Every structure is written in C-alpha cells, then in structure tokens.
Amino acid sequence: MSTKQQEKSQQTMQELMDSAIQLFGSKGFASTSVAEITDNAGYAKGSFYRHWNSKDELFLQIIERKFRQYRAARHEKIRKARNLEEAMNIIWDFLETILADRNWPSILLEFTVYSATNEPLRKFMNKSDYRLSNQVFADLVREHMETDFPPEKVGALNTAIFEGYLIHRALGTQVLSLADVRQNAIALALMNGTKQG
C-alpha cells in the first residue's frame, strides 16, 4: 500500500493530466500553456514541474496512454488474418479508431512534425509506443506476402498514406474521403504483396 503522500501526488498528476488532455484536445499542443494546464486544474504553475520535467514529457506520456487505448480498442475486435487483405483491414480498423478520436489525429500530427526538429525528442518518437509502428504493421502482413516485396515497406507506405491523409484533413481539404484512402492504401498493399498484381 502506498502512503497518503504518494496517493496525493498520484491524484495531482492525474488531475493535471486530465486538464492537459482536455486543453491539448481543444487547442493543440503549442497553443496550450503550462500555466493554463495548472490553472484549469487548480494548482500553481510550479506544481507542474514536480511531476514532469517539461511540457514535452507530459505530452509523450499522454501519447503513450492514447496509443494504449487505441490498441486496447483494437484488441477487442482482433482476429487472425487469413490473407493479406484481411491483415490490411485489421490495420485500417486500428487506424480508424485513431481517426475517431475527436481532433487528436491533428494534435498527434502537430507533435510528430514538431518532434522532428528536436533530436532527443525525435528518437523518442521513433519508438513504437509513440508512433504508428511500421514494424507492427510489417509483422501483421509478413506471413501473407506472396511476393518478395519487403513487408517493412508495405507498413511504411501505409503509414505515409495515413499521415499524408492527416495533413489533407488538417488543412481542411475535402477531396479525399476516409473510404478513398483506406481503399487505395489496401489496394496498393495488395498490388505489392500479391502475385500477378
């Protein structure tokens, strides 16, 4: 059992994180200040830094939690893929759980691109807890590939199409629907992974 102090600390962290999730979700990462997060939760600014070393660090923790949620939602309806098309559909069911999360796809995109300008942050982001994992995608399709096209590239191309679509969405361009993108991403994977494409 933990002490009263540890419990209080845990609760404060939770309150600050909830406040942050709410504010980031409505205003984005860069536009939300640490003072806003603490004010909104009823604490002083200094308290924030008792629990995290930077705004980035809190955001990474939130991303980690988000991805755990997405994965949990996916696991509920997971099934064994019997062929490449089914594997791609499992991947896209997962991607659609992300897209369904209000404007978090945009926020994730914002932070992803921001992280590219910061070396240590970039390295963190390349871990699968914080990113769409090309590796996980590759593992899902690997055993169903009929050609010698590398499964890693199937995963990475799929991620590229998905994130390109996030930009398309974020800018309010309305030429592509989610269905368009999903269909084309799957078709491309099948073209690369099926014989006589």
Place this chain on the structure above:
Amino acid sequence: MSTKQQEKSQQTMQELMDSAIQLFGSKGFASTSVAEITDNAGYAKGSFYRHWNSKDELFLQIIERKFRQYRAARHEKIRKARNLEEAMNIIWDFLETILADRNWPSILLEFTVYSATNEPLRKFMNKSDYRLSNQVFADLVREHMETDFPPEKVGALNTAIFEGYLIHRALGTQVLSLADVRQNAIALALMNGTKQG
C-alpha cells in the same frame, strides 16, 4: 524609375529575406527568431516590421518565391505527356526538384502543419501558390484518364503520399527510398486511371 528611398527599402527587404532564408533553411521556422534574422542582416528588430506584419507573412512570401523557383526548374524540362504514366512522371520530376532543395522540404512541412492551427493562415496555405496543388496535378492527368476515377483524387492521393513521405524523412525513418515512393505513387495512379488495372 523608383526613388532612392524606394530602392533602399527594396534592398533592405531583400537583405532581410536572404538572411531569413538562410536561417530558416538551417534551423527551421519556429526555431528562428525575428531578432536573429535582423541581427544577421545588420538591422534592428523594429526594421523587420516596417516590411512585414509578422514572421508568418515573410514566410509566406518566401514559400511563394520557392514555389516559383521549383516551377521554373520544372518548366525547363517540361514536355507534353502522351499518357497517364508520362503525366505522373512529369509530376514526380517536379516533386523531386522540391526534395532536392536541401532541408526545405522539412521546413515546408513544418510550416504546413503549423498553419493548420491558424484559420486565416490555413486559408492562405490552401492557395496553389503556397501548396502542392491537387488541382494542377489533376489537370495534368485529366486527359489521360481511361476510367471514371476523379482526377482530383489522383492528385490528392499523390500529394498525400508525397507529404507522408516527408514525415517519414523528417523523422529519419529510412525504410522507404525516394524511388520506392515514386514508383508506388505512379503505380497507384495507373491502377486508378487505366482500364483493367
């Protein structure tokens, strides 16, 4: 002929813009401050705001200039496309001139995503002077489409793949080569625009 004052003003603008292009190009948009731009050019900070209303405004002007350069480079080797594949190759020759411009692709990506969080800026960015134009891409492929798949979607999908690849690159992921992406983007367009894909 312009007055001595106008000439001086023009020259100052040019010097500040050159300084900015250099700094943005090496440090990115957000990490370059207005004071750095003016110091580097030998002016005081206040001078900057005689010529532009904001850092964003200068950047938009630089983008405009960059895109004019890219288009000029493309025009030199332009040729009439005789089929869809040639049209797509013309588009990718153009995209490769952008990719060849040091780390400007990343900077453009940074600013594009940043602009999504700012309504007036987002509207500006959606003009073809500041963005990869899905419309121009669509026009290039339109007359060669053999199916009823909308050419606008061919253009938008191509942009999505390209910008997804920019993220891939910016994060230092090295799974995909430029050749991979180009090949797949063209193949996808042919699949959508050719009979019996």
Place this chain on the structure above:
DNA sequence: GTCAAAAAGTGACCGCCGGTCACGATTAGC
C-alpha cells in the same frame, strides 16, 4: 505526542519570444 527530515505546493523571477511604438535620421518634393 514531539520534532526533524522529506515531500508537495507556491508564485516571484529568469531569459526569450513575437510584436509595438515614440523617437531621431534621412529623403522627397514643393
């Protein structure tokens, strides 16, 4: 119950940012 050590919470403070503006210095045109 007492009391010193440890941890949680605080807010003034730091350097830096984008942006402003009253002020001299320079130029324009009558």
Place this chain on the structure above:
DNA sequence: GCTAATCGTGACCGGCGGTCACTTTTTGAC
C-alpha cells in the same frame, strides 16, 4: 530651405517554458 513622409531604432509589452527559495503538509523514529 523647409515640411512631410518614410526608414531605421531599441526600449518596452504581455506571454511563454522553465527555475527555485520558500511555506505547508506528511512522515516515521523516538
């Protein structure tokens, strides 16, 4: 030669992420 317009200046503003000496609360050994 003189006034008005323009250019260039740098102190200044509010707000940012982050720090730190300080107070308040909790802990656990006695």
